[in-house]
Structures are given as structure tokens and as C-alpha cells.
Amino acid sequence: MFDSMKIERHLSREAFKEMEPKIREGLLDLQSELIAQKKRSILILLNGADGAGKGAVLNQLYGWLDARKLRTLTYGAPTDEERARPAIWRYWRDMPAAGEIGIVLGSWYHAALARHVLEQPDGARFTETLHAINRFEQMLASEGVIVLKLWLYLEPKEAQERLKALNEGPADRPVVREWDEVASKKLRRQLEESATEAFRITSTVAAPWVVISAEDKHYRDAMVGSVLMDTLARAIAPEAPPEPPPVPLKATAPQLPEVSVLSALDLTKALSEDEYKVQIKAEQARITRLAASDAFRKRGLVCVFEGSDAAGKSSTIMRLREALDPRCFRVVPIGVPTDEERVRPYLWRFWRQVPARGHTTIFDRSWYGRVLVERVEGFASPAAWNRAYGEINDFERQLHDAGYVLAKFWLAISPEEQARRFEARETIAYKRFKLTEEDWRNRAKWPLYERAVTDMVDRTSTYFAPWTLVEAENKHWGRVKVLRTIADRLEEALAEA
Structure with missing residues (x-):
């Protein structure tokens, strides 16, 4: 040149x-x-x-x-x-x-x-x-x-x-x-x-x-x-209009039924109150010890919580918070983008929340919104959300290569259990703020979200950032599984240091 x-x-x-x-x-x-x-x-x-x-x-x-x-x-x-x-x-x-x-x-x-x-x-x-x-x-x-x-x-x-x-x-x-x-x-x-x-x-x-x-x-x-x-x-210059989608060929063989990754989960798994108390304390103690270790100072922890509405993300995050030094972590709730965020690339608002090494960031919903709610609700074009899988994998690979441990969770419950929890929120005053009309409307789109979750897990579960599907019908079981997974991931990563 x-x-x-x-x-x-x-x-x-x-x-x-x-x-x-x-x-x-x-x-x-x-x-x-x-x-x-x-x-x-x-x-x-x-x-x-x-x-x-x-x-x-x-x-x-x-x-x-x-x-x-x-x-x-x-x-x-x-x-x-x-x-x-x-x-x-x-x-x-x-x-x-x-x-x-x-x-x-x-x-x-x-x-x-x-x-x-x-x-x-x-x-x-x-x-x-x-x-x-x-x-x-x-x-x-x-x-x-x-x-x-x-x-x-x-x-x-x-x-x-x-x-x-x-x-x-x-x-x-x-x-x-x-x-x-x-x-x-x-x-x-x-x-x-x-x-x-x-x-x-x-x-x-x-x-x-x-x-x-x-x-x-x-x-x-x-x-x-x-x-x-x-x-x-x-x-x-004006943006070029999108090319029309190709005309699909006629099927020459019967179409196989779509399989959901969530359908294989056993939502009957449960822990008794006594079992839960013993196990949750044990996993919290492991996380406390690992996050306070000298080896963790060269690392960082990024936790991603996704799941159905009312699946227990907030209560699970609370149990994780209890195990961490409050000076060394933050919880980032993700909602509708602000005006400041809309005028920058999609991943900008997540990159700026990456913790320093030795610290933890917990995302209550995350960058996966682009391939979940934005896909299902039509807020992102098919080209944008299809492109996002590769962009997300690159983002997470960069975090992994820099020494971060990524723990990604999808908390799964049945439609019937979600309805029961919604009804309970309507009757309990201090839980009422968690329920909106949009939550009820989203139930009609359950199959669309299930398909989006399947694609998300298939295309973004990698060796450096695997998805963990959590049976959260029983909150005790779900919380312990999440904290045990985090402790195991930390233990494995710090042993390599």
C-alpha cells in the first residue's frame, strides 16, 4: 500500500x-x-x-x-x-x-x-x-x-x-x-x-x-x-431500503416440530425449608471466601440474570448480594434505553458498566434484551437481532480473555406458576409495584419468547460463557442452583490463576 x-x-x-x-x-x-x-x-x-x-x-x-x-x-x-x-x-x-x-x-x-x-x-x-x-x-x-x-x-x-x-x-x-x-x-x-x-x-x-x-x-x-x-x-445520506426477504422454497419434506430448550427442564425439583437454609448458607460462604481471595483481585465477576417475568430474579440476586462485600459489587437493572443510550451503539451502556478487576457487576436483565424483548416486540429489525448473536459472543469473549468470569442464568417457571405469582402480587401490597399491565400482555407471547430463548441459548452458550438454565418453580431450588453455579465457576477460574 x-x-x-x-x-x-x-x-x-x-x-x-x-x-x-x-x-x-x-x-x-x-x-x-x-x-x-x-x-x-x-x-x-x-x-x-x-x-x-x-x-x-x-x-x-x-x-x-x-x-x-x-x-x-x-x-x-x-x-x-x-x-x-x-x-x-x-x-x-x-x-x-x-x-x-x-x-x-x-x-x-x-x-x-x-x-x-x-x-x-x-x-x-x-x-x-x-x-x-x-x-x-x-x-x-x-x-x-x-x-x-x-x-x-x-x-x-x-x-x-x-x-x-x-x-x-x-x-x-x-x-x-x-x-x-x-x-x-x-x-x-x-x-x-x-x-x-x-x-x-x-x-x-x-x-x-x-x-x-x-x-x-x-x-x-x-x-x-x-x-x-x-x-x-x-x-x-438516506439509508438504503432493506432488501426484500427471499421467497422461501416449498417444503419437500414434513417440517419437524420446534423443540424448546426449556421443555427439557424438570420444574418439579425442590428443596425443603431446612435443606434450603443449610445449602444457601454453604454456597454464600463459598462465594464470600472466593471473592475475598487474593486470586480474585486479578479477576472480575459478571453475572447475568434473565428469565420469565416473576421467575425470582430479584430474590435470587438478593441472596447473592448477601455473600458479597457491598464495596465491591453493584447491581445494574436494565430497562428501556435512556436518550443518552439511544444515540450510541447498543453495547455501549453495558461496556461502561464492566467492573474493575476484583469487583462484581450483576445485571438484572442485560444485553440479551436485543434477542429477546426487542426481537419479540419488534423493537429491533431481524437484521439487527440476528447480527447481535455474533456481537454478543465477541463482547463476552473479550471479557473472558481479560480475566472475567461470566455466569449467565435463565430462570424458568411454567405459565401456570407465573399466573399464580402474578395473582399474589396483585394482593400483596409491597409486591404490587412489580406487576404491570405489560406483564399480563406478555403472557400471550409465551411461545414467541420460548422460541427466542431457544435461539439465544443455542447461539450464545459458549465454553467461555455458558448458559445455566435454572428450574425456578421452587424458589429454594433455583436460588441454591444459581449460587452453587457461581461458586463453582469462581473456584474453577481461580484454580487456573
Whole structure:
């Protein structure tokens, strides 16, 4: 890719001054429409050799655009807060809202390239990282975030000369330097080769690379402005109508009956009051001991509670809370997205709740809402909820790779037991707040939810984040099974440390 940049590109100062007002006017008009629509956001990844002018380009963009909807997102060595979480967490935390533009210095590419060049892992690991980046960027694109990836290119000789000048001469203004750790010529050559490989693998339809010659600053800035105008125009363009679904072929064989994963559960399982008291205390003690251990400080625990309405999620979470240090956990109830959450990618509100290592987050309902309630109620398109299975698996794999233990539970009860619990809530004053008209309406959609649960378990139960189906008809049995599963998962994970 870099070979194509070896033709010198220049633009006179006079020519640049003549075209600059048109660039600025075009950018402001397009940005104004982006802000008004609030449908998409743009992430500009500014990459390139030190001395290529990343800081100058950043300042030029602030001079051209409405700075009120422009954010600079800079990343260097991880802070203590960032180090305590998965590496990609800090990028999720800072995700701009729809209508905003974020300019990123020190993106996920910098981290991947630096690790590959400095730590010299095998090429397979680097390739795997790049493919994970592709999936991440594809997901962002599907959720309305346009990623504009710029590499400001300098010939190696020119880059070395500029780097030498930066090192020896006094700087009259701040200089954006990202590659101080890559000091030798040999490492910088390896960096260029690795960057070329990264471009080859990660220049996709959803997020292509744009390489811009940075030898001449006027040409560089004019090209950045032109490319950004094209990107803004794409961001505000009407969405293409969805393609009509294919016409299904006529069945040539009898259709097999649909099988629900919940139908195999034995909902008659139960514990007596005396058995329950002994077993729940034993499992709570195990969790207390494991969560307080030195080994857990390098780990984290994420618990997901899903299930039928009135299946006992809240009361089970209460028994788990009793086993945990209140300073080291939080319960996150998930409901209808807020305005702040709606203008960002779907997983944003969950990524920002990922606990620090040594801590626990308990999700009372979760990201699985996209493939459950949003699917059944029609709040998400078939394309969105079908896509979500893979996005969820990637999310959970990233948590697992960062040392987190994931425990996911579906609490199952029968329709008859749910009706009995609903009726009890209507008559008990302090439980009445838990029951809504929507809960009664949802009972009519029981078969649809059962089908959605089956698909969810089939497509997202992985070795690193398996689903546990809980027979919750008897609350005693269900609570003990949940806490025992968490204790077992923690014990197994900490034994590996």
C-alpha cells in the first residue's frame, strides 16, 4: 500500500488559501446536517509516523468544524482505571453520541501495532487481533458509527529526518508523538511492515483505510478535508431500503416440530425449608471466601440474570448480594434505553458498566434484551437481532480473555406458576409495584419468547460463557442452583490463576 505513496504530492500555499474557504464551508454545512439528524456519529482515527503532522491536522479540523460537537479522544499508557478493565473498554467509554465527531489519537491500531512490534508475539496472534478489530468496526458501522481511518504517510527517509529534528530542536508548539517507544530504525521498519499488513487485513468495505501523503502540509490538510467531506456526505445520506426477504422454497419434506430448550427442564425439583437454609448458607460462604481471595483481585465477576417475568430474579440476586462485600459489587437493572443510550451503539451502556478487576457487576436483565424483548416486540429489525448473536459472543469473549468470569442464568417457571405469582402480587401490597399491565400482555407471547430463548441459548452458550438454565418453580431450588453455579465457576477460574 505504501508503494503507491512514493509519488510526491504538493500544493502551493496560494492554491491552498484559495480552496480553504470552500472546504470549511462544505464541512460546516455537512456537519450541521449530521448534528440535526442525530442518526450517525463519526470516529476519525488519526494515525501516522511521528512528525507527519497529526497535531496540525487536529488543530486544522478544529478551525474548520463546529467545535461544540467535536471531541478529541487521546489515549496513551493506560490509567489505573483503564488498566483494571479490558483494553477496549476505554474506547467504548468515550464513544461519541450520534451527531458528534470524535478525533482519535492512539487508537486500537496503535495498541495492536505497538504490542506486535515491541513484544514480538507470533504472527497468528497479530492476525487474530486484526480480525477482531474488523468485527468491532463492522459492529460500529452497523450501529451507525462511521470509522474514518487516516494514515498520514511519510517516506522512511523523510520520517527519520523529521524525527531527528523533533528530538534535537526546540519545539515552538506541542508535538503529537505516539511512537517514542519504537526508537531504532530496525523497529521502525518493522512498524511500517506491520502497518502494511494491518492495512491489508483491516481495509474493509465498512471501514477502509485512507493513506494521505504528509510530505507537504497544504496537500495533506486539503486531502483530509476532502476525505472528511465525503465521509460526512455518506453519514447524512438516506439509508438504503432493506432488501426484500427471499421467497422461501416449498417444503419437500414434513417440517419437524420446534423443540424448546426449556421443555427439557424438570420444574418439579425442590428443596425443603431446612435443606434450603443449610445449602444457601454453604454456597454464600463459598462465594464470600472466593471473592475475598487474593486470586480474585486479578479477576472480575459478571453475572447475568434473565428469565420469565416473576421467575425470582430479584430474590435470587438478593441472596447473592448477601455473600458479597457491598464495596465491591453493584447491581445494574436494565430497562428501556435512556436518550443518552439511544444515540450510541447498543453495547455501549453495558461496556461502561464492566467492573474493575476484583469487583462484581450483576445485571438484572442485560444485553440479551436485543434477542429477546426487542426481537419479540419488534423493537429491533431481524437484521439487527440476528447480527447481535455474533456481537454478543465477541463482547463476552473479550471479557473472558481479560480475566472475567461470566455466569449467565435463565430462570424458568411454567405459565401456570407465573399466573399464580402474578395473582399474589396483585394482593400483596409491597409486591404490587412489580406487576404491570405489560406483564399480563406478555403472557400471550409465551411461545414467541420460548422460541427466542431457544435461539439465544443455542447461539450464545459458549465454553467461555455458558448458559445455566435454572428450574425456578421452587424458589429454594433455583436460588441454591444459581449460587452453587457461581461458586463453582469462581473456584474453577481461580484454580487456573
